[in-house]
Amino acid sequence: MNNFSSSNLFRLADLGCSVGPNTFTAMQNILEAVQHKYQSQGLASKIPEFQVFFNDQGSNDFNTLFTSMPKERQYYAAGVPGSFYGRLFPQSFLHFVHSSYALHWLSRVPEELLDKNSPAWNKGRIHCTNASDAVVDAYAAQFTKDMEGFLDARGKELVSGGMMVLITLGCPNGMPYSNLPTGLMFDFLESCLNNMAKEVSNSTGLLSEGQVDSFNLPVYAASPMEITELVERNGCFSIERLELTNVRTEADPKLDEKACVMHLRAGFESIISKHFGNDIIDELFDRLVKKVKESFHLILSSCRGGTQLSVVLQRK
């Protein structure tokens, strides 16, 4: 608390904020938690000013973010364009970092996946699920490199004592991707794309096998063990909490096929249409709904070890 009150300004950042509104809720919750902590310690008169930095890549739609920002906010707001795998803020600038469902996006598809002469050439596949060891290793290596960059940058940007809350796709230690609901969904998507490529190559040509070969989802679900190793190797942070939970709670409505596809579509439509064009999208997701309906028992019986990784780190 002392670090924060010295300048009477609490600076927090949401990394990978997208266009809202989830980020506004998250930032407001953190702000209220900090205010509450001051109040509960009898320091209500010392509650700091708040400044919130909304970060996402430069290609993010900041116009939408800025125009939908809550009018009655209790903080000074700023948008910060750029990759969170590198430096975004000055030295010892931030008191709190939040990032939700952003860190599973790799900064890039590992190069070797696109190299026909590499053992990691990922022909006919769109992810490391069920892929060769070389592909799995390439994904893991890219995640390691990205996460090293992330921890290194945040280690410099956070004040001593500053907190970092990361929520991302996770995977139980040693569990193969194909046992995860996400892995299964990627598999179904891959199968739909491959089928379309086979059919279409004989007719309209909207989609070629070569296009599927060169498409890979830059997404990685890390295990608690991987995160622990990376944080310990970085050395700037103590792990305050690290747990895998199930995203669904008992309060959730029944999970159904359409909801599964809708979630996937919300997350990946943009990257798919960028590679394959808009014309295939509706057809692809119609097929995916059918595919998921046929194999929904696999989703239901897939990993229950949790796929949401929550990590709380403190800057030493």
Added chain:
Amino acid sequence: MNNFSSSNLFRLADLGCSVGPNTFTAMQNILEAVQHKYQSQGLASKIPEFQVFFNDQGSNDFNTLFTSMPKERQYYAAGVPGSFYGRLFPQSFLHFVHSSYALHWLSRVPEELLDKNSPAWNKGRIHCTNASDAVVDAYAAQFTKDMEGFLDARGKELVSGGMMVLITLGCPNGMPYSNLPTGLMFDFLESCLNNMAKEVSNSTGLLSEGQVDSFNLPVYAASPMEITELVERNGCFSIERLELTNVRTEADPKLDEKACVMHLRAGFESIISKHFGNDIIDELFDRLVKKVKESFHLILSSCRGGTQLSVVLQRK
């Protein structure tokens, strides 16, 4: 200098930055000037990190600003949406404020200009040039209110010793608007709009007299005396420099009619088309070119006392 080096971070803001690229040049120039000052004082090893805040209204196109930002910049960048007539930053946060050709935009058209029962009802006019005293007073009162808000906010946001450089449309003390090139241009524009309204009301109806009555340019060119009074009344700043200069230099190519209209169009097309619709724009500016050609001698012989106001203030 001491204030800046204590945290080893120099924070500067460009207020009313628009979409670039002028703002990038201005910020880079300031950054280099600060670096140079450190170097010339033998403090090269203490050159701070820089953080630049690009501010404009929430409706500004920050996407364009962010995607056109120099890649090799020497500063951490952030965008800050919101009106600079209110608070944008925490207490004692900024070391340097820059604002170029933004402060002459009033936060709003004075209400009474649109009230048929007010002495300031601005029928047939689009500005305070050649208008009644009540209209001139309403413009001046709005500028005063806006500028009070601006100085009050910056007084809180700038550190003691922090600098503020403001460049805006200006007007020599006591000079009527109609003697200024800008005033003349507004007059010509008004005359074109009124002519179009008269002609068009008998034919296609693209433009009505009522629309001209309800349109007013929210632009105000302040005099050095007005600025001095406002700064002194605010009390937070010392005036380090305040001067009216001519925008044109001898190095400029010859000023011609088309260039005059092009400048006006660049600044005001958006606000005009928002009020009157896009359909009148080309016709309006074609007429304006003709009008300016007829009366160009008036522009050439208009005020030479300078219309660019440069103000340098230091936070006490």
